[in-house]
Amino acid sequence: MMTPPGVSPSIFAAALAAFEAVVGKEWMFTSEEDVALYRDAYSPFRDEGEERLASAAVAPASTEEVQQIVRIANRYKIPIYPISTGKNLGYGGSAPVLSGSVVVDLKRLNRIIEVNEKNAYCIVEPGVSYFDLYEHLRSTGSKLWIDCPDPGWGSLLGNAIDRGGGYTAANYRNHFDSHCGMEVVLPDGELMRTGMGAIPAAKTWQMYKSGCGPWIDGIFSQANYGIVTKMGFWLMPEPEAYLRVKVHAPRYRDLVPLVETLNYLENSRITSGFPDLATPLLGYPPTGQVQLFNEGLSSYPMDERHKALLAGAPLGYSPELEQYGLAKGIPYWELWLSFYGPMEVIDAQWNAARRHFSAVIPDVRFAEADRLTLPINPDDAGKYHEAELGVPSLRAFSIGARTAFNPTPSHGHMWFSPIVERTGEAIFEANRVFSEAARRLDMPIFRSFSMPACFWERNFIFILATPVTEDAATNRRYVEGFKELIRIGGEHGWGEYRTAPVFQETVMGVYSFNDHILSKFHATLKDAIDPNGILAAGRYDIWPRHLRKARP
Amino acid sequence: MRTDRRTVLKMAMSASAACAAGVAGAAGAWVPAPPRVLYDDRFEAGRAFARVARREGLETIGFSGDLTRLWRDGLRGDWAARAGPVIGVTTPRAMLCLQQLAMDQGWRIMVDRNARVGDPALLRWTLVRRRGVAAGAA
Numbered sequence: 041m042m043t044p045p046g047v048s049p050s051i052f053a054a055a056l057a058a059f060e061a062v063v064g065k066e067w068m069f070t071s072e073e074d075v076a077l078y079r080d081a082y083s084p085f086r087d088e089g090e091e092r093l094a095s096a097a098v099a100p101a102s103t104e105e106v107q108q109i110v111r112i113a114n115r116y117k118i119p120i121y122p123i124s125t126g127k128n129l130g131y132g133g134s135a136p137v138l139s140g141s142v143v144v145d146l147k148r149l150n151r152i153i154e155v156n157e158k159n160a161y162c163i164v165e166p167g168v169s170y171f172d173l174y175e176h177l178r179s180t181g182s183k184l185w186i187d188c189p190d191p192g193w194g195s196l197l198g199n200a201i202d203r204g205g206g207y208t209a210a211n212y213r214n215h216f217d218s219h220c221g222m223e224v225v226l227p228d229g230e231l232m233r234t235g236m237g238a239i240p241a242a243k244t245w246q247m248y249k250s251g252c253g254p255w256i257d258g259i260f261s262q263a264n265y266g267i268v269t270k271m272g273f274w275l276m277p278e279p280e281a282y283l284r285v286k287v288h289a290p291r292y293r294d295l296v297p298l299v300e301t302l303n304y305l306e307n308s309r310i311t312s313g314f315p316d317l318a319t320p321l322l323g324y325p326p327t328g329q330v331q332l333f334n335e336g337l338s339s340y341p342m343d344e345r346h347k348a349l350l351a352g353a354p355l356g357y358s359p360e361l362e363q364y365g366l367a368k369g370i371p372y373w374e375l376w377l378s379f380y381g382p383m384e385v386i387d388a389q390w391n392a393a394r395r396h397f398s399a400v401i402p403d404v405r406f407a408e409a410d411r412l413t414l415p416i417n418p419d420d421a422g423k424y425h426e427a428e429l430g431v432p433s434l435r436a437f438s439i440g441a442r443t444a445f446n447p448t449p450s451h452g453h454m455w456f457s458p459i460v461e462r463t464g465e466a467i468f469e470a471n472r473v474f475s476e477a478a479r480r481l482d483m484p485i486f487r488s489f490s491m492p493a494c495f496w497e498r499n500f501i502f503i504l505a506t507p508v509t510e511d512a513a514t515n516r517r518y519v520e521g522f523k524e525l526i527r528i529g530g531e532h533g534w535g536e537y538r539t540a541p542v543f544q545e546t547v548m549g550v551y552s553f554n555d556h557i558l559s560k561f562h563a564t565l566k567d568a569i570d571p572n573g574i575l576a577a578g579r580y581d582i583w584p585r586h587l588r589k590a591r592p
Numbered sequence: 593m594r595t596d597r598r599t600v601l602k603m604a605m606s607a608s609a610a611c612a613a614g615v616a617g618a619a620g621a622w623v624p625a626p627p628r629v630l631y632d633d634r635f636e637a638g639r640a641f642a643r644v645a646r647r648e649g650l651e652t653i654g655f656s657g658d659l660t661r662l663w664r665d666g667l668r669g670d671w672a673a674r675a676g677p678v679i680g681v682t683t684p685r686a687m688l689c690l691q692q693l694a695m696d697q698g699w700r701i702m703v704d705r706n707a708r709v710g711d712p713a714l715l716r717w718t719l720v721r722r723r724g725v726a727a728g729a730a
Contacts, residue, residue, distance in 0.1 A: 073700065077691075077695045127692060193693065305595050341676075432660075434659045434660040434663060434689055437657075437658075437659060437685045437686050437689035438657025438658045438659075438683075
C-alpha cells in the first residue's frame with residue numbers, strides 16, 4: 041500500500057485504524073480495487089509516475105465524523121483530501137493533488153437539510169447531487185428550480201466551491217455567487233459557520249451573505265482552509281414562461297456591436313438567461329447546443345465551396361468568406377438569448393432587445409427558437425438543452441459516437457478555460473494569440489475559430505477540451521503545450537478560472553502581481569490555519585510549509 | 593471481435609461469479625440475479641451483442657447515448673436494491689459515467705480493455721459489487 045510522503049507504514053496503519061474506528065470497517069477503503077476508484081479518470085498521466093494517487097479513502101457519515109477524522113489526521117500528520125462527489129472530470133476528478141493523501145469522501149453526507157419555499161433557498165450537505173435536489177423538489181411539489189451544470193450528476197456544494205456554473209438565469213448561474221452561508225470544519229477540527237450563521241440563533245443564515253466583519257466564504261473555495269459540510273443556496277422560483285431566440289449578424293465586424301449590445305441588455309437585466317454565441321459561417325456551435333451537434337441532431341451544413349473558403353480563413357476571416365456568407369444568407373454570428381418570466385414581460389424584453397440590436401447592426405435578423413409555457417412535461421425536456429430548464433441530465437456522456445461534428449471521440453479531456461474581456465475585439469484577439477500558439481505547439485485546440493461561453497456576466501470564458509489520448513507521449517506533449525498556453529494567456533492578461541491539479545502551479549504562477557503577493561498571502565493563511573498542513577496539500581498551489589520549497 | 597454465444601455466456605458466468613464473490617464477505621449468502629445486458633443501440637455491434645444475449649435468455653436494455661432516464665428510473669434503484677450484475681456494451685464515455693455512478697452505490701466496473709466488440713467505438717465491461725461494501729449503502 042502507498043503511504044503518504046514522510047509517514048511511516050506503522051504510523052499510517054495506526055491512523056487508518058483510528059479512521060476506521062470512526063466510520064466503521066465498511067467505509068474505510070484501503071484495497072487496491074477500492075482506492076483505484078478515486079483515480080482521476082481523465083488524468084493525462086494515467087499509469088505514469090506523475091499520476092496523482094490516493095493511498096486510501098474514508099467516508100464519514102456526519103459532520104461530527106468529519107471533525108474526528110480531521111483531528112486524527114492532525115494527531116498522525118496524515119494528509120487528507122476531501123471530495124464531495126468527486127465528479128469534476130476535466131478538472132481533476134477525485135484524485136488528490138498530493139499523492140499519498142487519504143481521500144475524505146463526503147458522499148454519505150447527503151442530507152437536504154432544508155428547502156425554504158417562500159424565501160427560495162436550500163441548505164445541503166456535500167453529498168447531495170443536482171439529481172438528488174431536483175428529485176426532492178419535484179417529489180415535494182416545490183415550485184423552485186435548480187441551476188445545474190452539464191452533466192448534472194455532481195454535488196451542488198462541490199461544484200460551487202470549485203466555482204462551477206450552470207445555465208439558467210444570471211444570478212443563479214454562478215454557483216459560488218449564488219450560495220449564502222457555510223458550515224465549515226476547520227483544519228483543527230473546530231466547527232464554524234459563516235455569515236449570519238455565526239449568530240447562534242440565526243434566522244437569516246440563507247438570507248444575508250456576509251454577516252458583519254470580514255466576509256471569508258471565498259477562502260473556502262478552490263482552496264484548502266476547511267471542509268465545507270453545509271452550504272446554503274438561493275434557488276430560482278419556477279418561471280411562468282421561457283423564450284429562446286436567435287440574433288443573426290451578417291458581417292465579421294458585427295461581433296463588436298453584437299457583444300456591446302448583449303452586455304447592455306444583460307447589465308440592464310433586459311435579458312437574464314444564458315447568452316450563447318455561435319458562428320454558423322465558421323461552424324462553431326453555441327455552448328448549450330454542443331450536445332445536439334455531437335448527437336448529430338443539429339448542424340451548420342456546409343457545401344464544398346464553403347469548406348474551402350473556411351480552410352483559407354484560419355483566423356475566421358477572409359473577404360471571400362464574408363461575401364459567401366452574405367450571398368448565401370449564412371450569418372457570421374449567431375447570438376442565442378433566453379428569457380424567463382411572465383410571457384408579457386418576456387415579450388416586452390424581447391421587443392426592447394430587438395430595438396437595441398437593430399440600432400447598431402445593419403441587416404440584423406431575428407428568429408424565435410423555443411417559446412414555452414412552464415412547467416413543461418419532464419418527458420419533453422430532452423427536446424431542449426435540459427439544463428437551461430433546470431433539469432439535470434447525463435447527456436454529456438452520450439458523446440462517444442462518431443458524428444460529423446465529432447469524428448474522433450477522445451478518451452477524456454483537460455479543460456483549457458481562460459477568462460477574457462467581454463468584448464468582440466477580445467474574441468478576435470484571443471483567437472489570434474491562442475491560435476498562433478496552438479499551431480506552433482501543435483496543440484489540438486484553437487485550430488479553428490473558437491467562441492467563448494457566457495456563463496458569467498461581465499466576462500467571457502473560453503472552455504476548450506484538450507483531449508486525453510491513449511498515448512502517453514502525446515499526453516505529455518499536450519500537458520506541456522497546455523502549460524505554455526496558460527503562460528501565454530497570462531502575458532496577455534488572461535487567466536484560467538479553474539484548472540486540474542497538474543496545472544494549478546502554472547495557473548497560479550500567472551496571478552503574479554507584485555512578486556506573487558497573492559500566493560504569499562495564501563501561504564501565510566495556510567500556515568496560520570493549518571500548521572500541520574493536513575488539509576488538501578497543494579490545492580491551487582497552496583502548500584503547507586514543509587512541502588512548499590520542494591513541491592512533490 | 594465477433595460476438596458469439598460463447599463470448600456472451602462466458603461474460604455472464606464471470607459477472608455472476610464476481611458479483612457473488614464481492615457480496616459474500618459483507619452480506620452473507622446471496623445469489624445474484626442473472627446479468628442484464630446494457631447496450632448502446634446507436635451501434636450495430638451493440639445491437640448484435642444484444643441479439644445474441646437475448647437468444648441466451650438474458651434481459652437486454654438498449655439506450656441511445658443518453659443514460660439519464662435509464663439510470664434515474666432504473667439502474668439507481670436496482671443497484672440500491674442489490675440487483676444482479678450488468679454486462680455493458682457501450683462507448684467508453686457511457687462506461688465512465690456508469691462507473692462513477694456505480695461507485696457511489698457500492699458497485700464497480702471491470703473492463704477488459706482488449707475486448708472490442710466489432711466496433712472500435714465500443715467497450716465491453718462488467719459491473720459487479722465492490723467487495724465489502726453493503727448493498728444500498730450509499
